[in-house]
Amino acid sequence: MKFDSIEKLLNYGIFTIPEYQRGYSWTKDQLDDLLNDLSDVEFIKEHYAGTITLIKSGQEKIGITDLTKYDIVDGQQRLTTFHLFLVSIYHRISEIDPLQADAVIIKNVLNKGKSLLRLNSKDNQEFFFALLNELDINIIKKYAPKSKTQKNLLNTRIHFNTYLQRYTSINTLVKIYNNLLSKFKVNVFELEEESEVGLIFETMNDRGLPLSDMDKVKNYLIYLTHRLNEKTIAKEINRKFGDIFTELMEIKNYSVTRIENQFLKHCYIVYSGDNNNLSDIPKKIKTELIKQREIFAKKNLFDNDTAQREKKIKEIKDFNNFLQKSANYYSAVLNQSFDIQNVNDSLYRLETLGKIESFLPLYLAVLNNKKFKPEFLIAINEILEAFTIRVFIFGNKKGNTGNSALFELAYKVFTNKINFTELKKELRNLIEKNSSNLDLRKSIINMGAYNSISNSSLKLILLDYEYYLQGELSAKFDIGSIREIVSNGKITIEHIAPQTILPGVKAMENINLLGNLVLTFENGVLGNRTFLSKRSTYAKSNFASERELIGYEDWNDKTILERGKKIQKFIMDKWKA
Structure with a gap:
């Protein structure tokens, strides 16, 4: 192990990010941490910037110079960020005075038109190369990233450009450059082969260096193959984890760390059937699933006990294969990217209700x-939607209600101990166990829905009521799909009796109850007006639920409850136990 400055590290040669590594994932928080460290390092001798782990992979000639090539085992996020920052400094100096933009600043970033850091896919590398070379930030802002990796790369380049705009002195910019290269220090590990990776990281973990849960599991599996003298399997683990990282990274609306940790926990629940004390999944895998002590107890395992050795190899390969397949399924569920649109629509409804994560192990x-x-998910989701509406939305139960039972059902499905028909029956039993019709009726009528239910969930419920009313009419309006309406900011939830007390109008108690809420295109027009002054607008609405209101001569606490009972009946019929 070496303790080197960033300048010495960059002088090693050419760095390649292998295909099995996750894509670039740094966001504003990590970038700001780096910039804060750069600011602080002005007043100290040096700053420790973590560990870089490399495997020498060959030579490449650029011009007349032979450069050593390295695969980056760990540290690709930091190295990528350093390259983007150095280029940003160079371009900022070029903006101030092109004559003072010394190419020495980027000599270890770009060399004779070639990038000295190679990303793990052709598309990402081409995008990265364009970011390194383009000076005009306005052109860069027009780039269209095709993946989350490219989006993060683009945001980093723009973020650094924005940060550096505050500096108008070239001397200050050069000082920042020198501080990064000379004061930032890293531990550099050079390994001989991939099977050593797990061995190194198992040791590093004991010294408290941070790794993600997914990295810990990957390195543990590679470590086991090293102990079993199975280098080919180590390469297979790396390749499949690369596929896993790529798949998970493209899941929308989740940070990389959160989705990886959540995915690993859900996989462990399904694969092991264990849903107790899930705070440290890597430890669970080591002690309960693929047991480390069995290998430690038999130092000559791969020499004298072929059956036990083959069993352990099978455990490793089976779990690795399960994780890879599950990453594809996880992405399909959360991105709603199945070939069957009705499956995607049923998943979108649960996402809108805010409870899809509770059901991921079952999926x-x-x-x-x-x-x-896969099409079985449509019927399963209808039941899970009823569970969500009855138990969480109107039942107001804790967010983990039913989790243990759902996890147990997931394990039964995975191990073929329950069939499709039995699963549906068990899910309906779970609804009955955790909700009662009497309590549900009371809650629908009396809950202050506007303040207690999320806007998206409330929109979905009112939209389903709208579709129900439309279905009873001969003349129908095309109001759009659920996705269009839920995401449409122009369609809002209107208080029929306004929240603001109007002069000369008696205050009402039931303002935020479900019976006083309706979907509308006209919230800006309707505003804080009395019911009678809004009736003519309701009469011309495309929404049947608004047109229905003209049947009321007056609007008060009593009529709010009356309309609430109509919606109550609809909800009880649609989302039966």
């Missing part, structure tokens, strides 16, 4: 079981 189990078909 993994269903999709990993060959006896279950």
Whole structure:
């Protein structure tokens, strides 16, 4: 191990990010941490910037110079960021005075038109190369990233440009450059082969260096293959984890760390059937699933006990294969990217209700079981939607209600101990166990829905009521799909009796109840007006639920409850136990 400055590190040669590594994932928080460290390092001798782990992979000639090539095992996020920052400094100096933009600043970033850091896919590398070379930030802002990796690369380049605009002195910019290169220090590990990676990181973990849970599991599996003298399997683990990282990174609306940790926990639940004390999944895998002590207890395992050795190899390969397949399913569920649109629509509804994460282990189990078909999710989701509406939305139960039972059902599905028909029955039993019709009726009528239910969930419920009313009419209006309406900011939830007390109008108690809420295109027009002054607008609405209101001569606490009972009946009928 060496302790080197960033300048010495960059002088090593050419760096390549292998295909098995995750894409570039740094966002504003990590970038600001780096910039704060750069600001602080002005007043100290040096700053420790973590560990870089490399494997020498060959030579490449650029011009007349032979450069050593390295695969980056760990540290690709930091190295990528350093390259983007150095280029940003160079371009900022060029903006101030092109004559003072010394190419020495980027000599270890770009060399004779070639990037000295190679990303893990052709598309990402071309995008990265364009970011390194383009001076005009307005052109860069027009780039269209095709993946989350490219989006993060673009945001980093723009973020650094914005940060450096505050500096108008070239001397200050050069000082920042020198501080990064000379005062930032890293530990550099050079390994001989991939199977050593797990061995190194298992040791590093004991010294408290941070790794993600997914990295810990990957390195543990590689470490086991090293102990079993199976280098080919180590390469296979790396390749499949590369696929896993790529798949998970493209899931929308989640940070990389959160989605990876959540995915690993859900996979462990399904694969092991264990849903107790899930705070440290890597430790659980080591002690309960693929047991480390069995290898430690038999130092000559791969020499004298072929059956036990083959069993351990199978455990490693089976779990690795399960993780890879599950990453594809996880992405399909959360991105709603199945070939069957009705499956995607049913998942979108649960996402809108804010509870899809509770059911992810069950989805993994269903999709990993060959006896279950993806289209089975439509019927399953209808029941899970009823569970969500009755238990969480109107039942106001804790967010983890039913989790243990759902996790147990997931394991039963995964291990073929329950079929599709039995699963649906068990899910309906779970609804009955956690909700009662009497309490549900009271809650629908009396809950202050406007303040207690999320806007998206409330929109979905009112929209379903709208579709129900439209279905009873001979003349229908095309109001759009659920996705269009839920995401449409122009369609809002209107208080029929306004929240603001108007002069000369008696205050009402039931303002925020479900019976006083309706979807509208006209919230800006309707505003804080009395019911009678809004009736003519309701009469011309495309929404049947607004047109229905003209049947009321007056609007008060009593009529709010009356309309609430109509919606109550609809909800009880649609989302039965």
